[in-house]
Amino acid sequence: MSTPIKNIEKMPEFKELVTRRWTVATILTVLVFITYYGFVLVVGLSKATLAQKIGVVTTLGIPVAIAVIVISFFLTLYYVIWANSRYDSLALSILNKARSK
C-alpha cells in the first residue's frame, strides 16, 4: 500500500480512534467483571441472598446465573455493533483523509 504510514500515526483523528476503542473496551470489560465477580462474591459472601425463593421452589440464584450469561452475550453484541458502525467508519474516513493528502 502506498499510504504513508508515518503520517497516519500522527493524525489527531487516529489518536482519537485508538483512545475511543480502548475507552469502550475498558468500560465493557469492567461491566463483565462487575457482573461475574459480583455474582461470585455474592455466592461466596451471602448464599442466603441467592437461596431466596422467587417461585414455589425456584431460587433467585437460577435466573441470576442465567442473567450472567445473557448479559455477557449482550455486551459482546453491543461491542460488535459499535465496532461495525462507529469504529469501522471512523477508520475508513482516516484512511481516506490520509490518501487524499
Place this chain on the structure above:
Amino acid sequence: MQTSVGQPTASAIIFFCIFVATTLLITYWAAKRTKTTTEYYAAARSVTGFQNGLALSGDYMSAASFLGISGLVALSGYDGMIYATGWLVGWPVLLFLVAEPLRNMGKYTFADVLAYRLRQRPVRIASAIGGILTLIFYAIAQMVGAGNLIKLMFGLPFELAVMIVGVVMLAYVLFGGMIATTWVQIIKACLLLGGVTVLMIMALAQFNFSPSELYSAVAAQYGQSSLEPGGLITSPVDAVSLGLALMLGLLGLPHILMRFYTVPDAKEARKSIVYATGFIGYFYIIIPIVGFAASVLVGRDVIKAIDKGGNMAAPLLAELLGGTPFLGFIAAVAFATILAVVAGLTLAGASTLSHDIYVHVVKGGKAGEREQMTVARVATFIFGITAILLGILFKGQNVAFMVGLVFAIACSANFPALLLSIVWKKFTTAGATASILVGAILAVVLIFLSPTVWVDILKNPKAIFPLKNPAIFSMTAAFIVAIVVSYLFPEKESEEKFDEGKVRTYLAIGSE
C-alpha cells in the same frame, strides 16, 4: 434401570462410523486444498465469521463441558450452574482486549504478536514454553478423559480408545490441516448443540415444558438445597481465583487464539466471537436443565453407581428418554467432541513447534515454503504421538486437576505478555520473557502445592498453598514482573516498533 451404557451398541457404532467417515471425506477434500503454510495453519484465511464462531465453539466445548457440567448439576445441583457461568465470561473479554489486535498483528500463532515488536528468539522461545505447556496438559486431560469415557460408554480397552482418537485425529490434522480441523469443529459443534437441544426438549417434555415443575421435582427428591449455592464456593478469594483462571485463561489458549487467523480480517474475527458467545452461552444455559432432569428421572444413585464423577448423567438420560439409538447418538457425539478438541490442540502445538521454534528460532525466519510444510507435518506427528503416549502413560491417574492447571498457565504465562505487548508501549523483550517464565513456573509449582494436588492426589493432610487455583497470585506476579523488568531494562526499539505497529493494529494496514 437397565442400561446398555458400557456396551458397544450397534447404534453407537453406526453413528460413530458415519461421523468418522464424513470427517475423513472432508479431510480428503481439504488435503487437496492444503499446499501452503497459510492453508495448513490458517485455512487460507477463508473461514467466515459465522463458520469461525461455530469452530470456536467446537474447540472450546469439550467433553468436560458436556458430560462434566451436566454431571455436576445432576449430583450437586445449583453449584454446577455457578461453575458453568465461569466458562462463558471469558469470551466478551477476549473480544474487548485481544481478538482484533491479535488478528491484525499476527500470522499463525499468538507469539507473532509479541515477536512483531520484541526480539524474535527470546520471546518466541518463552511463548513456546507457555504455549506447549498449556497444550500438552490439555491434550493429556482430553486423552485420559477419552480413554475413560469410551471405556465407560462402549467397554473398549483404555489404550485402544486413546489410539483410535489419536490416529483419526492425526489423519485430520496431517492431511487436512486447518481446513479439515475447522470443518471437524463445525460438524462437532452442530452435533453437540443439536444433540443437547433434543435431549433438553425431551427432558422438559416430561415436566410439561415447565422448568419450575422440573425444579419442584428436584426439590421434592433432593431437598431445596439442590437449588441453592452449596459447597463449591467456600472462600471468596478461592472463588475469584478460579474465576480469573477460567475467564482470562481463555485469552491465553493457543488453539483458540490461532482460530482468529483463519478469518480474512478483524471484522470477521469480532463477528465470530458474537456467534461463539451466543452458541456457548446457549449451551451453558441448557446444559443445567439436562443435569437437573437426569437427577430426577435417572436418579443420583444410578448415576453415581456407573461413574462416581457423574459423567454418565447425560448419556443415561438420553437412553432413558430415547432408548438405545439415542444413547448411541449421544455417545458418538461425546466421542466426536473429544476427537475435535484434540485435533485443534495438535494443530496449535504443531504451529508452535514449527512456525515459532523451527522457522524463527532455528532458521532465523529464513525457511522456504516447502521446507516449512514438511516441518509443520513432522511437528504435527511429534505432538500427536506425544499426546497419545502421555495419554496412555497417565492411565488411571486423576487428571481432573489438569484442566485447572491449563487455565492457570494460560492466564499467568500467555495472557499477561500478550496483553501488554498489545497495549503497553514500554514493554520489553526482557519483561516479556521474565513474565512468561515466572507465570508458567508459579502456576505449575503452586498448583502442585495447592489442595487440588497436594491433598486430593498426594494425600497430604494440609496444603502448603491455600488456594485451589493459583491464578490470582501467579497472574498478578506475572504482571508485576513484566512491568518491573521492563522498567529496569528499557528497549528503545520495542517502543519505536510499537508506534509503527499501531497503524497495523488499528487500521489493519500491512496485516496478513
